[in-house]
Amino acid sequence: MIDDGFRLFPEQASTLAPRVDALYFFLLGVAVFFTVLIAALIVYFSIKYRRGNTKVDRAPSHEGGHAFGLEITWMVVPLVISMTIFAWGASLYFLEYRPPAGALEVRVVGKQWMWKFQHPDGRREINALHVPLGQPVKLMMISEDVIHSMYVPAFRIKRDVLPGRYSSCWFEATRAGEFHLFCAEYCGTNHSRMIGRVVVVEPADYQAWLGGGKSNLPPAEAGKRLFEDLRCVTCHVPLGATGRCPPLDNLYGHQVKLSNGQTVTADDDYLRESILQPGAKLVVGYPTLMPSFDGQVDEEQLIQLLAYIKSLARPAPAEAPP
Amino acid sequence: MTTIIAPETAAPPDPNQPPRQHYLNAGYTVRSWLLTTDHKRIAILFLVSITFFFVVGGLAATVVRLDLMTPQADLVQTETYNKLFTAHGVMMVFFFLIPSIPSVLGNFLVPLMLGARDLAFPRLNLLSWYVYTIGGLFTLYAMLAGGVDTGWTFYTPYSSTYSNTYVMATAVGIFITGFSSILTGLNFIVTIHKMRAPGLTWFRLPLFIWSIYATSIIMVLGTPVLAISLLLVAMERLLKIGIFDPKLGGDPILFQHLFWFYSHPAVYIMILPSMGVVSEIVPCFCRKRPFGYAFIGFSSFAIAVFSFLVWGHHLFVSGQSIYGGMVFSLLSYLVAIPSAVKVFNWTATLHKGSISFDTPMLYALGFIGLFTMGGLTGLFVAALAVDVHVHDTYFIVAHFHYIMVGGAVMGYLGGIHYWWPKISGRLYPEGWARLSAILIFFGFNLTFFPQYILGYLGMPRRYHVYPEEFQLLNVMSSAGASILALGYFFPLSYLLWSLRFGKIAPPNPWRAAGLEWQTPSPPPTENFAETPVVVDEAYDYQRIDGFAVAGSGAAASPRSHREESTHG
């Protein structure tokens, strides 16, 4: 059960949470300091220099050079503080949105108003996400309709889920239990009901849970089936190139030269586009032969096709384990 | 009314003389109002209309708060709830706060403060009101006919394809109203450049004028981008094209870029004028020159310019490139510096002042405190990693209400009270006014402080139903909102009451500096009997109070030479 007692501070249940909270407390310190400073000065001056007080010295002090120094001080001090905050926040942000290599990859499809998850071994679930404790999990997300946003407060992560483009985020749970999962981007009538829970369990229990469901093909396997069913094989042989088509092995994560002279990295979005709008980015040296599969495959099938193509790839040079 | 009204300035009305001609009694027909080109009358027209929209927006907020008392959906249906917060956001932002100070106080005061007879383009000014009203009616129609449920941000593709509410009509309404903003801003810039009285150099201008000028820059350069982004949404719906449609390779995030290119600067449209008001009130009730005049003035400019460089901080989790996010975060901190400069300078102005606590001053001090709290939480949300957690939660809701309600609305009310004698020729009841200022301050904090906590706990915004553990804080917030509503109800009532029963106001009840106080209350249609000539800096309170200021606020006021020249 989700712990639903009253509290003033959210649970920390991921490796990121304490780090984000540390910055938060620093900010809180800055905010309290300045609020108290300003409030105290206002109160102090208000009492000391109230109109009725005739005894106080109001002779104008020699402003001028002295005042200029003050002005510079209260520009520079906030600047220094805020640059510190910026650097701190940016480094954490970079961490938050850069999944570590080797993370467990869970695929997420958001649609009005539910979350669909598929685990690497093929098990699916809706509005609940089981993850193992102490293991990095990467979410690969896309939406079927409008923008949604994946939000798990206890993990301090959030990322918009877009139509037409993959986005991702990751976390590593540090506490077993159940946590809220919210849709944070307004997505229509039942936005506030597009919620679910994240269930963090021991890795062994996770394996057991995976085994417990009715078996689905792992995405890469399902993708392989689709690859055959959709007759991709008529042109693309699984490994190596035919004369007509570029090879698909060793594609993901590598640079692709296009016919217009540009070079792009074959990332998820590129693969997706290659299937839906093959003409958009032509591989140099190949004809515009491939038909568009727009409308024939849905987002989940696309994800499976991608999983298959990715499984063909040898690791890209930059992807070498850290 | 208060100690500072020097008795000799309140000339008793002479029953034998015919009443003095002024802008209010220059004509009583509806026509004389609806076809007026007098900036002061247009200001009144705006005052009436924006008050109307404020009440409408406030009523929507009231229902929202009532509904959120319980975690379930029991008061209204979810569709309705979504329409309510959208209506609330749209009304409050586009039809109340953005026009509020510029169109009411700005319209009324800019020519007076400049010693001009009117704005540069009086007919354009009237047109601005009509455009505003037509846009408002359009939007009101949309709200009544069925409502819109997109949130005030109109994010695509929900707004362009999926929502089946009155998005078109609302977008068109806001589009039209945008022209009102543009026309007003344009008019102010030209007026401030070309119509200052002889001797009124830039550095003698009241700080209110500086801030209105900065605001106008944003209005002129930002609003058209909002216009085009809403037009694109409207066209997507009307012509069934797909500029933001992912199926055609369109990018929904492009809409967010365009929208926030305007709407971030727009938040400074809302706050800068209030900062200007505070910069007027604080010196007056401290009886001294503002500390760091030039710094306050230039920081307005800095805010206006920097404000255009930070819009991407609304897109930190949206799928914008994370490098883009970093740039925007960095720039967001730069825009915080000029705000800091202002806060520190106002506080320093209190030093060695002769401070009295009339209602406008209470609002001004409240503004400083609440704006500081809201602004400082702006630092939280500009910090990338923290924003990932608090984005689209109640933390954001609290952040912007602290600035917009605690800051901007407080400043607006302070300004209305400060210039009410000038505008209406009447004094308001001071006791009631102070009471409601204090009520608003406490009600406000009770409403929105719990929302910070809720936000960090993770309660998403725009949620009709929410987990039970958040209820207690929500109940507190709703309780605060009722106090707040009461606090707003009082000024609405006693200001209206004062129109008829208030004491007659002297030309300069606060013995304030500034050209607007050198002409009778209410001012004559042509503003000044003859064009005033300015020979010294603004805020010369030492001269007004004479030299025996130390301690005794009630020192007799020797008439300044400016006064003499205008009463000739």
Next chain:
Amino acid sequence: MFYIVFVALLLLLALTVEAARHDLGRWNFVVATSIAAVKAVLIVLYFMHVLRSVQITKLVVCVGFFWLAILFTLALADYWTRDWLFVING
């Protein structure tokens, strides 16, 4: 003067159409927009006689285009760096 400017504009137009007949790769875009910019400057300076206008008018013209540059630069800063992360991250 107006006639000279007009002729210059027509010549530039001919130039840009001619340039489009040749495949200059991505330079096609650069050439076309540069020529358009030159034409625009001519119109602004002569037809709209900004050359003869007061200082503040000139300032407003520059500010207008400067703000446009802000819009483009920062928005494109997002689009052009979107796939950087992947390269680093794999």
Next chain:
Amino acid sequence: MAEVHAPGTPRALAHQFDDLEQQHQADELGMWLFLSTEIMFFGGLFLAYTIYRTQDEAAFAAASHELDLFLGTVNTVVLLGSSLTMALAVFAAENLQRRKLVLLLMATMVLGCVFLGVKGFEYYHKYEHGLMPLLGLPFDWPGPSPGHAEMFFDLYFLMTGVHALHMLIGLGVLCVLLIKASRGRLLGDFSAPVHLTGLYWHFVDIVWVFLFPLLYLIGAR
């Protein structure tokens, strides 16, 4: 803007100004501020265009080649010509040449109408060829990436449509000016409306100067 100081009154100077110099400068500044809003307004469209074009240069080039370069070029000449006549009209108004003013205003309007006529013809042509993806009309695109090609035409119709709307407004204002001019007004001290309308008209011209290469001249033809 233009009608602000339309001299219905015999006085050239409006009451809030001290002298004509001040009024003139205020008018001009106001108009330029308005034009800077127009820059930003079109800027949004150009931004969308830039981003989508860089996403799929090839599809945009292919789609662009469906536009009629000849008509586009002719239209550019026509519009530049109308700018010339407009500039001359302002000159005539300032120098009290009434007949010339009337004729030049008429010429400007005629050229403007020709432009719109040609544009209308182009639109119709696109409609006939199923290249008008508006209002759910069919869009047949034989080439690759029909999505991006459709996006090009969406942008094409939006950008030229908004531009044409500006032309229409300009023509309306010119119409008013023409009537006044033929009654012998708008000369000398009263020429401000002509001057301001001129600024607007040239601006609309500048927009087209950019639209033309961006829409008609993508890639090599």
